[in-house]
Amino acid sequence: MMAKALASLMAAALLGLVTGGAAVAAASGPQADRHWQLAQHCPAGFVADEAQRCRLRTLYRGYSSIQNSGVGGLKTGLPVIRDGFTPQQIDLGRLLFFDPALSADDTVACASCHNPDQGFSDGRAHSTGIGNRSVQRSAPSLWNVGLQQRFMWDGSKASLEEQMQGPLFADNEMGTTPEQLLHTLRAIPGYVMLFEQAFAATPITLQQIYSAITAFETSLISLNSRYDMYAHGFHEALSEPEIEGLNVFRSFVARCAECHTPPLFSNQQIAVIGAPEPDGLPLDIGAQGPTGDPKLRGGFKVPSLRNVALTAPYMHSGRFATLRETVGFYTGGRGHAVPEGENIYLHWHIWEPRLSDAELDSLVDFLHTLTDEGYKPRVPEAVPSGLAPVTNPLELVQESHP
Numbered sequence: 506m507m508a509k510a511l512a513s514l515m516a517a518a519l520l521g522l523v524t525g526g527a528a529v530a531a532a533s534g535p536q537a538d539r540h541w542q543l544a545q546h547c548p549a550g551f552v553a554d555e556a557q558r559c560r561l562r563t564l565y566r567g568y569s570s571i572q573n574s575g576v577g578g579l580k581t582g583l584p585v586i587r588d589g590f591t592p593q594q595i596d597l598g599r600l601l602f603f604d605p606a607l608s609a610d611d612t613v614a615c616a617s618c619h620n621p622d623q624g625f626s627d628g629r630a631h632s633t634g635i636g637n638r639s640v641q642r643s644a645p646s647l648w649n650v651g652l653q654q655r656f657m658w659d660g661s662k663a664s665l666e667e668q669m670q671g672p673l674f675a676d677n678e679m680g681t682t683p684e685q686l687l688h689t690l691r692a693i694p695g696y697v698m699l700f701e702q703a704f705a706a707t708p709i710t711l712q713q714i715y716s717a718i719t720a721f722e723t724s725l726i727s728l729n730s731r732y733d734m735y736a737h738g739f740h741e742a743l744s745e746p747e748i749e750g751l752n753v754f755r756s757f758v759a760r761c762a763e764c765h766t767p768p769l770f771s772n773q774q775i776a777v778i779g780a781p782e783p784d785g786l787p788l789d790i791g792a793q794g795p796t797g798d799p800k801l802r803g804g805f806k807v808p809s810l811r812n813v814a815l816t817a818p819y820m821h822s823g824r825f826a827t828l829r830e831t832v833g834f835y836t837g838g839r840g841h842a843v844p845e846g847e848n849i850y851l852h853w854h855i856w857e858p859r860l861s862d863a864e865l866d867s868l869v870d871f872l873h874t875l876t877d878e879g880y881k882p883r884v885p886e887a888v889p890s891g892l893a894p895v896t897n898p899l900e901l902v903q904e905s906h907p
Contacts, residue, residue, distance in 0.1 A: 630823025
């Protein structure tokens with residue numbers, strides 16, 4: 506308990522150091538008259554190098570994949586992270602992330618579908634955009650997104666900059682255009698001032714907008730959960746039932762860790778698992794769409810399980826309301842939920858583990874140990890557009906867990 510308390514105090518101290526200095530110097534008056542000043546310090550979990558670029562600091566940097574012991578070995582290195590942004594670029598991205606001025610009708614922000622209080626997802630089976638229009642799939646969490654190499658549920662985007670152009674310019678999401686986005690931000694004096702601080706150049710460009718939002722998203726690091734304390738050698742961080750769940754997770758029977766590989770808890774591959782669609786909806790062809798490969802029909806990127814207890818409902822379609830339902834799906838038998846008449850190529854890891862109710866319950870216990878919001882960024886009290894910063898008001902959709 507002492508080690509856990511110390512870790513919490515250290516995280517809180519770091520968080521207070523870096524997330525409080527990024528907003529507005531003046532607390533009253535019209536937005537155009539405010540003097541906006543970006544943060545001068547890196548976010549919690551990052552340290553500045555000699556060039557004043559923020560670099561991730563974590564114990565996982567001291568591990569290598571060679572040290573991997575068994576399936577999902579504990580002392581395994583992280584994937585390469587996308588870091589090296591300045592504190593100012595990260596902080597500018599934070600303001601943009603919560604500002605509905607980036608949408609066509611000033612109603613939707615990035616945070617509308619990626620709410621910090623809901624694990625940077627939105628609690629919906631299908632996200633909604635401007636005009637309450639429905640999006641095809643659920644919003645994935647953004648925690649540790651800087652450690653990922655492919656994006657979107659179908660894995661079709663190779664960078665965060667490329668990925669964000671989808672929601673920004675999609676008619677059923679944020680609905681703007683490149684021209685409108687530039688016109689909007691260039692007309693806001695506060696943003697003109699802040700982009701000059703972050704990039705030392707004018708006028709505002711699309712690439713600067715993409716870079717700033719990417720900088721903020723890559724700062725969303727969650728690597729200090731109770732699981733992580735256990736992985737780093739503090740055995741008392743997990744209870745016996747949780748350790749039992751970890752053992753099931755890593756076992757060659759359940760095989761969870763072969764796709765949800767620690768410490769990211771994703772192997773970043775496309776997997777065809779045969780997850781069901783909501784009743785009445787046809788099969789989502791997934792990665793077959795962008796690739797044209799029939800072997801990837803119904804395939805989706807393996808999501809990270811970090812903070813998974815906060816991101817219900819689950820799967821690309823939000824088909825399962827709770828973690829218990831989700832883990833139970835894998836015991837139903839290979840291909841049991843594939844629609845009649847569909848010939849898909851199920852991943853070879855999908856089989857019939859025949860886990861008991863007790864083992865499934867222990868898996869859920871373990872998954873709750875991956876929750877860590879110690880570095881959750883502060884929602885800005887104001888943004889340069891003068892609009893109200895957006896967060897999703899939908900109540901959390903989480904299963905009850907003591």
